[in-house]
Amino acid sequence: MKDNIYLDNNSTTPIEPRVLDAMLPFLRENFANSNSAHHFGQAVNHKVKMARMQIAGFINAEHNEVIFTSGATESINIAIKGVAQNYSNRGKHIVTISTEHKAVLDTCKDLEGKGFTITYLPVLEDGLVNLADFDSAIRADTILVCVMYVNNETGVIQPIKEMASLVHAKGAAIMVDATQAVGKIDVDVDELNIDLLCFSGHKMYAPKGIGVLYVRKGANKIKLTPQMHGGGHEGGLRSGTLNVPGIVALAKACEIAEEEMKDNEKVIGDLRDRLENELLKLPNCSLNGSAVNRIYNTTNICFSGHDANVWIGRMRNISVSNGSACSSAIVEPSHVLKAMKLTDEDAFASLRFSLGKYNTGENIDTVIEKIRELTQSS
Numbered sequence: 001m002k003d004n005i006y007l008d009n010n011s012t013t014p015i016e017p018r019v020l021d022a023m024l025p026f027l028r029e030n031f032a033n034s035n036s037a038h039h040f041g042q043a044v045n046h047k048v049k050m051a052r053m054q055i056a057g058f059i060n061a062e063h064n065e066v067i068f069t070s071g072a073t074e075s076i077n078i079a080i081k082g083v084a085q086n087y088s089n090r091g092k093h094i095v096t097i098s099t100e101h102k103a104v105l106d107t108c109k110d111l112e113g114k115g116f117t118i119t120y121l122p123v124l125e126d127g128l129v130n131l132a133d134f135d136s137a138i139r140a141d142t143i144l145v146c147v148m149y150v151n152n153e154t155g156v157i158q159p160i161k162e163m164a165s166l167v168h169a170k171g172a173a174i175m176v177d178a179t180q181a182v183g184k185i186d187v188d189v190d191e192l193n194i195d196l197l198c199f200s201g202h203k204m205y206a207p208k209g210i211g212v213l214y215v216r217k218g219a220n221k222i223k224l225t226p227q228m229h230g231g232g233h234e235g236g237l238r239s240g241t242l243n244v245p246g247i248v249a250l251a252k253a254c255e256i257a258e259e260e261m262k263d264n265e266k267v268i269g270d271l272r273d274r275l276e277n278e279l280l281k282l283p284n285c286s287l288n289g290s291a292v293n294r295i296y297n298t299t300n301i302c303f304s305g306h307d308a309n310v311w312i313g314r315m316r317n318i319s320v321s322n323g324s325a326c327s328s329a330i331v332e333p334s335h336v337l338k339a340m341k342l343t344d345e346d347a348f349a350s351l352r353f354s355l356g357k358y359n360t361g362e363n364i365d366t367v368i369e370k371i372r373e374l375t376q377s378s
Contacts, residue, residue, distance in 0.1 A: 082224025
């Protein structure tokens with residue numbers, strides 16, 4: 001692994017050493033169940049409370065608005081299905097975007113089979129939603145709108161604050177998949193006026209198996225019908241013994257992200273731009289998605305006339321992607337790129353490079369040289 005160049009950080013990230021150090025005691029000596037009544041358990045429960053406050057503060061939420069899950073996919077399922085069941089007497093219409101993660105799209109497809117109507121909004125060629133079309137899609141019977149903050153394949157950033165205002169003006173709720181945003185850019189649920197928000201630890205240098213569902217409380221609180229039963233943990237929304245090591249690790253990852261976010265944006269952004277600028281000099285290459293409204297660590301490039309899967313197989317020490325890791329076992333063109341009007345051929349010819357804080361200028365130069373070689377030999 002030492003010689004591997006990893007440019008697939010939107011898929012998952014390595015655990016930060018300080019995050020690992022924070023969680024290890026809760027795998028060894030501090031292993032008690034945080035819901036146990038004895039002193040051992042209550043000492044661990046105190047650490048969970050402190051971690052919950054740390055994570056809540058990171059997104060400017062209240063501690064009782066943070067629900068711990070196994071990851072963003074579970075959070076998304078709890079949120080969408082929970083709203084659908086609890087508010088079905090108001091309406092059975094949900095709006096989402098055609099470029100959402102499969103966790104959202106497949107959950108919506110499941111609800112279609114249960115009598116709900118789903119509007120899958122198209123995007124423009126740059127991956128952004130037309131706000132006029134977005135506003136028009138929200139109806140009197142719309143109960144929920146689901147929007148991904150930062151697209152996992154292209155890095156395109158949707159105007160969430162403006163969208164939330166339009167959603168609330170029509171009396172619906174908005175759920176935001178912020179998996180690719182939290183830890184990279186400032187996410188303030190209060191300022192953005194979000195009702196529900198989901199993210200995962202393993203996208204921000206914490207371990208796999210820990211995630212968060214933010215559920216707004218207060219005057220405009222959102223009520224969800226629980227999808228799991230068995231103990232009433234997490235306010236009744238997510239029964240099961242808490243993943244204490246993961247919770248503590250995620251809190252530490254949030255602390256580190258808050259300290260490093262601005263520096264990461266500059267350093268990683270410069271590396272991404274260096275990679276992108278050189279690759280776009282190659283013949284028949286083009287950028288997929290907006291060049292302006294996107295996250296700083298991601299570039300998705302079409303190498304027209306080439307097969308990205310073949311290239312991935314030939315770059316044995318370089319990890320890149322040609323789509324979402326959650327769909328990588330399926331040999332079909334990216335639904336995100338197809339929604340942005342790319343042909344099947346160009347979708348199959350596209351590579352996503354998603355950088356992280358452990359990448360170096362030397363890594364980038366090596367990748368540029370390797371891609372140059374591949375364009376000449378294939």
